[in-house]
Amino acid sequence: MKRYKKEDDVSYTLGASLTFQLLETRPELAREVYMHPSMDAGETGERVRALCAGLRLPLVVSPKPLAVLSDKENCYLAARFAKFCEPLSADGDHVVLVCPSNAGNLGTILRSCLGFGYRDLAIIRPAADLFDPKTVRASMGAVFGVRAMYFDSFDEYRADWPRAFYPLMLRARQSLDQTVFEHPHALIFGNEATGLPPSFLDTGTPVVIRHGTDIDSLNLPVAVSIALYEATRGRAF
Amino acid sequence: MKRYKKEDDVSYTLGASLTFQLLETRPELAREVYMHPSMDAGETGERVRALCAGLRLPLVVSPKPLAVLSDKENCYLAARFAKFCEPLSADGDHVVLVCPSNAGNLGTILRSCLGFGYRDLAIIRPAADLFDPKTVRASMGAVFGVRAMYFDSFDEYRADWPRAFYPLMLRARQSLDQTVFEHPHALIFGNEATGLPPSFLDTGTPVVIRHGTDIDSLNLPVAVSIALYEATRGRAF
Numbered sequence: 237m238k239r240y241k242k243e244d245d246v247s248y249t250l251g252a253s254l255t256f257q258l259l260e261t262r263p264e265l266a267r268e269v270y271m272h273p274s275m276d277a278g279e280t281g282e283r284v285r286a287l288c289a290g291l292r293l294p295l296v297v298s299p300k301p302l303a304v305l306s307d308k309e310n311c312y313l314a315a316r317f318a319k320f321c322e323p324l325s326a327d328g329d330h331v332v333l334v335c336p337s338n339a340g341n342l343g344t345i346l347r348s349c350l351g352f353g354y355r356d357l358a359i360i361r362p363a364a365d366l367f368d369p370k371t372v373r374a375s376m377g378a379v380f381g382v383r384a385m386y387f388d389s390f391d392e393y394r395a396d397w398p399r400a401f402y403p404l405m406l407r408a409r410q411s412l413d414q415t416v417f418e419h420p421h422a423l424i425f426g427n428e429a430t431g432l433p434p435s436f437l438d439t440g441t442p443v444v445i446r447h448g449t450d451i452d453s454l455n456l457p458v459a460v461s462i463a464l465y466e467a468t469r470g471r472a473f
Numbered sequence: 474m475k476r477y478k479k480e481d482d483v484s485y486t487l488g489a490s491l492t493f494q495l496l497e498t499r500p501e502l503a504r505e506v507y508m509h510p511s512m513d514a515g516e517t518g519e520r521v522r523a524l525c526a527g528l529r530l531p532l533v534v535s536p537k538p539l540a541v542l543s544d545k546e547n548c549y550l551a552a553r554f555a556k557f558c559e560p561l562s563a564d565g566d567h568v569v570l571v572c573p574s575n576a577g578n579l580g581t582i583l584r585s586c587l588g589f590g591y592r593d594l595a596i597i598r599p600a601a602d603l604f605d606p607k608t609v610r611a612s613m614g615a616v617f618g619v620r621a622m623y624f625d626s627f628d629e630y631r632a633d634w635p636r637a638f639y640p641l642m643l644r645a646r647q648s649l650d651q652t653v654f655e656h657p658h659a660l661i662f663g664n665e666a667t668g669l670p671p672s673f674l675d676t677g678t679p680v681v682i683r684h685g686t687d688i689d690s691l692n693l694p695v696a697v698s699i700a701l702y703e704a705t706r707g708r709a710f
Contacts, residue, residue: 344692351684351691381687413706445702446710447588450618454588455581458698461691465682465699469650473683 237301240369245319247367249377250306252280252313257377259287265317265380268294270301272312284313305369319367322383324356324397329467330422331460334360334390337428342366343374344457350378352464353473357384358393358422390424390439397422401440403432404463406453408442415443417467425463428456474538477606482556484604486614487543489517489550494614496524502554502617505531507538509549521550542606556604559620561593561634566704567659568697569595571627574665576601580611581694587615589701590710594621595630595659627661627676634659638677640669641700643690645679652680654704662700665693 240247246267249255258266269288275281276297288295302311324330331354336342342364349357363386365371372379387393394401400418404425424439426432431453436442445454445462454462477484483504486492495503506525512518513534525532539548561567568591573579579601586594600623602608609616624630631638637655641662661676663669668690673679682699684691691699 344695347688347692348695351688353685376688378688448590448710451584451588451613451615454698455584455694457692458581458585458695461695462699462702465702473685 237304239304242365242368246316247319247372248305248369249315249317249372250311250369251373254373254377255313255315258315258317258380259291261377262317262380263291265320266291266293267316267318268296270296270298270305270314272299272302273297275312280313321385324358324383324385326397327420328356329354329420330356330358330397330399332358332360332390332393332422332424333363334424334432335362335427336364336456339364339368339370340374341428341456343371343379345460346375346378346382348457348461348464350381352468353471354464355382357382358397359384359386360390360393361386361388403436403439403442404445404459405432405436405442406444407437408444410441410443412443412445412463412466415441423463423467425456425460474541476541479602479605483553484556484609485542485606486552486554486609487548487606488610491610491614492550492552495552495554495617496528498614499554499617500528502557503528503530504553504555505533507533507535507542507551509536509539510534512549517550558622561595561620561622563634564657565593566591566657567593567595567634567636569597569627569630569659569661570600571597571661571669572599572664573601573693576605576607577611578665578693579603580608580616582697583608583612583615583619585694585698585701587618589705591701592619594619595634596621596623597627597630598623598625640673640676640679641682641696642669642673642679643681644674645681647678647680649680649682649700649703652678652703660700660704662693662697
């Protein structure tokens with residue numbers, strides 16, 4: 237039993253609600269479940285035992301793997317799952333993240349994507365790890381509901397998925413709230429610290445979320461979520 | 474020299490850009506500056522020395538206080554500053570956070586508030602600490618540009634600042650994008666895990682940010698920021 241590393245072909249759900257989400261929505265990915273002995277006697281313990289028996293999943297009841305896997309001391313349930321990759325859909329709208337660096341941000345973005353019905357996420361390297369347990373946790377399980385693919389460059393992505401491009405850029409002239417979005421499209425966002433390279437000013441229709449000059453920029457998951465909100469405005473959820 | 478504690482009447486900017494922001498925008502709050510010796514020789518060192526001399530601020534060039542103050546090892550510049558409290562404005566629009574529990578979230582919310590021109594934040598206890606260095610860092614310095622006050626209950630806040638109330642609630646009937654906002658108003662948000670208590674369904678005009686059922690809710694700073702974006706839609710920034 238070792239801590240997660242990026243090179244591994246498995247990762248972990250740390251925490252009860254995430255683990256139940258895995259077992260209930262993507263049981264085929266689960267490989268092993270870890271439960272703290274203090275949980276074994278209660279209702280949660282019964283539910284875990286029933287799920288594991290039904291799925292023929294090994295269940296380890298011990299504090300040790302949980303202590304190894306988790307930073308925090310209050311993790312009582314976890315599971316190992318196989319990483320996965322599904323191709324993006326050709327006709328759905330996409331979100332493209334160019335070199336996002338923070339795992340927590342990536343998870344929060346996954347949560348918003350799933351909430352606003354964007355089930356396809358392209359990530360341009362170098363980038364945070366989709367399966368880092370921090371990403372999985374911040375996604376609140378949304379990582380199990382979104383198709384995500386990594387690419388080595390935006391051109392590589394663009395060659396395979398032609399569509400209307402909307403790069404979000406501080407230097408764009410067109411305001412987000414004035415934009416009528418074509419479909420299928422891709423909303424494109426840059427790195428937390430640097431934004432998108434200037435070359436994206438010549439890519440599709442660059443768009444800006446207008447805000448006051450007292451801040452340099454919005455937080456990345458905030459910017460992505462506002463764009464998703466606006467692009468789906470009036471849609472019946 | 475000790476780590477920050479909530480009871481202290483001073484806090485710290487950890488990192489170069491935050492520290493410069495403090496010294497340049499709120500110099501009257503600064504009490505002492507800490508610089509790593511490795512920075513002393515370069516341009517940043519000169520800039521720090523000039524600012525401290527101009528403001529007659531003590532400057533400590535040593536790795537020790539930085540190591541004590543910071544979790545991370547890559548903090549090379551920090552400052553101690555006096556906590557402050559300014560009364561909210563009577564005619565401005567407010568954001569009210571009821572029992573927010575996470576310092577990073579609180580900081581990200583401050584950043585969005587300042588960006589969308591909401592300079593008044595009411596926080597209902599129990600709540601995360603506005604001056605926790607994690608809040609200060611996540612705010613990217615916005616904590617120095619927003620008026621914030623703590624209250625023991627929403628009723629206490631409401632007695633002093635009557636206005637149109639818009640509680641954001643999953644169970645509200647009215648959609649955010651259909652809402653015409655009166656001024657002055659307060660946008661009201663609940664705790665990360667529990668949202669607002671049901672009593673807010675009878676407070677002002679409850680409003681919902683509609684999203685799909687694949688997620689339980691949006692991340693709190695995301696929800697606040699979408700509401701700020703919508704409530705200022707069309708405003709010239």
